[in-house]
Amino acid sequence: MTRPVLLVGQALLAPVVPLLAQDYDVMALWEEPDAAALARVDAVIWAGEFVLERALIDAMPRLSLIACFTVGYDGVDLALARERGIAVTHAGDANAQDVADHAIGLMIAHRRWIVGGDRHVRSGQWTMAAKTRTRSMGGAKLGIVGMGSIGIAVAERAQVMRMQVSWWGPREKPRLPWPRVASLDALARESDILLVAARADESNRGMISAAVLDALGPEGLLVNVARGQLVDEAALIAALTSGRLGGAAIDVYDPEPTDPARWADVPNVVLTPHIGGATHEAVAHMAQMLLANLTAHFAGQPLISPVRG
Incomplete structure (x- = not known):
């Protein structure tokens, strides 16, 4: 045969x-x-x-x-x-569960200054004169862009961590226990952390625009575990560099592999090499x-x- x-x-x-x-x-x-x-x-x-x-x-x-x-x-x-x-x-x-774990890990790594703290200790900057303060996960407002398998898995974890979860996507999902916000811009304005977990296609390329990043603001954190093309990467780097965005934790890029020089002087960012689902x-x-x-x-x-x- x-x-x-x-x-x-x-x-x-x-x-x-x-x-x-x-x-x-x-x-x-x-x-x-x-x-x-x-x-x-x-x-x-x-x-x-x-x-x-x-x-x-x-x-x-x-x-x-x-x-x-x-x-x-x-x-x-x-x-x-x-x-x-x-x-x-x-x-x-x-790999939805593993990507969700990674998303939560990125949030914690940035918000609790784990990567920065590691560098601080290794460089000999730690003294007893002052202690760096970070932000609690409990009570943080998490906005999820795209409520598929990954978004739901992250929301379940975030709820256990006492975070406040809301979401936005192009279609209503009435059976979900978390509220859907009217628009992406509104979700960004209402969130401390904005997680990108949407499925990518040509219709939503660059959906996380400069305007969305400005709505998230100088205290906000952007986390992307979906696809790099969903974020206007030039606008993201500009917002981080100018301080208009508080921080970012990124696992995906446009294109991949990303040029390390692109991120060399960008502040307040945690980067991983597209490993969210690679267990x-x-x-x-x-x-x-x-x-x-x-x-x-x-x-x-x-x-x-x-x-x-």
Whole structure:
């Protein structure tokens, strides 16, 4: 029996190749397969934050599935996939809990001066003459932009920490216990901490604008664990540098990897290298979801976690 042919799109997905090769014929895009090889491809394994070019899809007339290893799928043209009859899957909410943990960690790291305190001790600046005061998490007003799996997981944690939670998103979700604010600007004005947890697409690029940052203000903290493109990064750096924004804690950038020189002199910012969902447990779960979606697709069964464009 002929085995389905898979194309793995990014070198960062190379660790899954041996796993896939047990049941499929696998080729790697970074090894530059020729046109004849691409014409045999039945499914693409893709990291969803990368753009899947139309030209590559055109080169694979047999393509019937785009399987995103990741939770995000913003690099996939869903309209084109739908037009071509190509199914799209992703990792569902496989890493939502870990991303939520990281978001809370970023809030605590910045608000309680953990990173700055570490540098303070290491540089020999700590004396007994004065003690730095930080801000409590209890009672802090947390505004969440985007109340999907990650937003909900953060809200649950924040509630236990005695924070006041509200949110904004483009659609009402009446079953949620936390109040939805009328607009993004209003949420920023009412929040001490603004968490970006929305799904990214071209319609919301730069939604965290200079105006939103000004509404958050000189005492406010912006936390982004979603996608870098959701924040106007130049406006963010300008607001931090001028003191119009109190601080930022960032795990995602536009583009990635970010240029370290861009952040060298930016004050009041905690940076991590897009690791929010990168735990051993979450990645293992994502691999299981990928295999389950492939098995279902080639068996003609309902997909485990389809993207409905």
